[in-house]
Amino acid sequence: MDQAADTIWIAEQAKGIGFDLCGVVRAEKFPELENTKDWLKRGYAGEMNYLFDPRREDPRGAMPGVQSVIVCLLNYNTDHPLSLDAKPRGQEHDPRGWISRYAWGDDYHDVLKERLQALVVLLRERFPEPFEARAYVDTGPVQERVVAKYAGLGWLGKNTLLLNQALGSYFFLGVILTTLDLEPALGEGETPPPDLCGSCRRCLEACPTQAFVEPYVMDARKCISYLTIELRGSIPKELREPMGNHVFGCDICQDVCPWNRRAPASPLVEFQPRALPRHREKASEAASQAEEDSLFIPGLDWLLTLSQEDFRRVFRGSPLKRAKWRGLVRNACIAAGNSGIRPGGTSYARILVSLQKLAACDDATVAESAQWALSRIQ
Numbered sequence: 001m002d003q004a005a006d007t008i009w010i011a012e013q014a015k016g017i018g019f020d021l022c023g024v025v026r027a028e029k030f031p032e033l034e035n036t037k038d039w040l041k042r043g044y045a046g047e048m049n050y051l052f053d054p055r056r057e058d059p060r061g062a063m064p065g066v067q068s069v070i071v072c073l074l075n076y077n078t079d080h081p082l083s084l085d086a087k088p089r090g091q092e093h094d095p096r097g098w099i100s101r102y103a104w105g106d107d108y109h110d111v112l113k114e115r116l117q118a119l120v121v122l123l124r125e126r127f128p129e130p131f132e133a134r135a136y137v138d139t140g141p142v143q144e145r146v147v148a149k150y151a152g153l154g155w156l157g158k159n160t161l162l163l164n165q166a167l168g169s170y171f172f173l174g175v176i177l178t179t180l181d182l183e184p185a186l187g188e189g190e191t192p193p194p195d196l197c198g199s200c201r202r203c204l205e206a207c208p209t210q211a212f213v214e215p216y217v218m219d220a221r222k223c224i225s226y227l228t229i230e231l232r233g234s235i236p237k238e239l240r241e242p243m244g245n246h247v248f249g250c251d252i253c254q255d256v257c258p259w260n261r262r263a264p265a266s267p268l269v270e271f272q273p274r275a276l277p278r279h280r281e282k283a284s285e286a287a288s289q290a291e292e293d294s295l296f297i298p299g300l301d302w303l304l305t306l307s308q309e310d311f312r313r314v315f316r317g318s319p320l321k322r323a324k325w326r327g328l329v330r331n332a333c334i335a336a337g338n339s340g341i342r343p344g345g346t347s348y349a350r351i352l353v354s355l356q357k358l359a360a361c362d363d364a365t366v367a368e369s370a371q372w373a374l375s376r377i378q
C-alpha cells in the first residue's frame with residue numbers, strides 16, 4: 001500500500017474521530033530534546049521529577065521498536081472571556097478565582113485517550129500485520145510539543161507552547177507511538193512551520209511572575225501553573241502577590257498572544273465549564289448566574305468552604321483533581337489574600353470566617369496560607 005496515502009488516511013480518520021489536526025513523524029531525536037537536558041540541569045523543572053525520565057530524551061526510548069509517532073491535536077477553546085477580560089462586576093465584593101481554560105470541563109486525559117484508542121482500532125483494520133501502538137496523553141515519556149512541531153502542526157513560541165497559525169495554542173496534544181513504519185507528514189526536505197513570533201514579546205512581558213528567563217525558556221518554578229498545580233508545599237512568599245486570583249493554572253501568556261485572537265471556539269460539551277452545586281441561598285447581585293454556578297471564575301467563598309469530601313465529589317473526572325484538596329484550598333487562600341476585599345463587602349464576613357477556620361486546620365500548608373490571607377484583608 002502507498003505509504004503517503006496511509007498518512008493522509010490517518011489524518012482523515014483522526015479528523016473523523018473529532019481531532020482538529022493530525023500529523024505523523026518518524027521517531028527520532030529532535031534538537032529541542034537535547035536542549036531539555038540543560039534546562040533540567042538549571043533546576044527549572046522544580047519538583048517535577050518525572051521530567052528527568054531519560055526516555056523523554058528520544059522517542060525511540062519510549063517504546064521498544066517504535067518507528068513512528070502519530071500526533072493528534074484537539075481544540076479546547078470554549079467560547080468564554082479571556083482571563084484578562086474576565087473581571088466580573090463587583091469583584092471587590094465577591095472575589096472569584098481563575099481556573100485555567102483547559103480545566104473547566106472534563107479531564108482531557110480521558111477525552112483524548114478515548115479518541116486515540118478509537119484511532120488505534122482503525123489502524124488495526126487498515127494494517128493487518130501485527131504491530132504495537134501505545135496512546136499517551138501527557139502521561140508517557142514523550143515531549144508532545146516537540147514531536148508535534150516535527151509532525152508539522154506548528155512552531156514552539158517564545159512562551160514555550162506549540163502555536164498553530166490557524167488554531168492558536170488552546171489545544172491538547174495526544175500521541176500514538178507505533179512500530180508501524182509510516183510516511184512522515186513533512187516530506188523529504190520539508191521543514192516544520194516557521195516561527196511566526198517575530199519581534200513580539202507580549203507573553204514575556206505579561207507574565208506576572210516573570211517566569212521567562214529569556215524567550216523560549218521558562219523557569220517552571222516561577223510559573224503560576226506549576227505553583228498552583230504541581231507544587232505540593234507552601235507557595236514561596238515572593239510569588240504569592242503576583243499570583244493574583246489564580247487558583248488553578250494560568251492562561252495569561254496564551255491570552256495575550258496575537259495568534260489566539262482569532263482562535264476558533266470548540267463546541268465540545270466536554271470542555272464547557274462544569275456546573276457546580278448551588279452553595280448559596282441567593283445569587284450575588286453582582287455576578288451572573290453562569291459565573292455563579294460553574295468552574296468559569298468560581299466564587300472564592302465557595303472554594304474556601306470546600307470540604308475534602310466536596311472536593312472528591314465535585315472534581316471527580318476533572319483536571320482539578322491533580323491539585324488535590326490541599327493545593328486548591330491553599331491557592332484559594334492566596335487568591336483571597338490578593339482580593340483586596342474589605343469589611344462591609346457582600347462576602348467579606350463569609351470569607352473571613354472561612355479563612356479563620358482554615359487557619360486553624362490540621363494541614364500546615366493550608367493553615368499557613370490562610371494566615372497569610374488574613375494578614376492581608378483584616
Ligand code: SF4
Nearest residue numbers: 207223224250252253
Ligand atoms: S502560565 Fe502564567 S505564570 Fe506561567 S509563564 Fe505563562 S503567564 Fe507566566
Ligand code: SF4
Nearest residue numbers: 157158197200203257
Ligand atoms: S505572545 Fe508573541 S512572542 Fe509570545 S508566543 Fe505569542 S506571538 Fe510569540
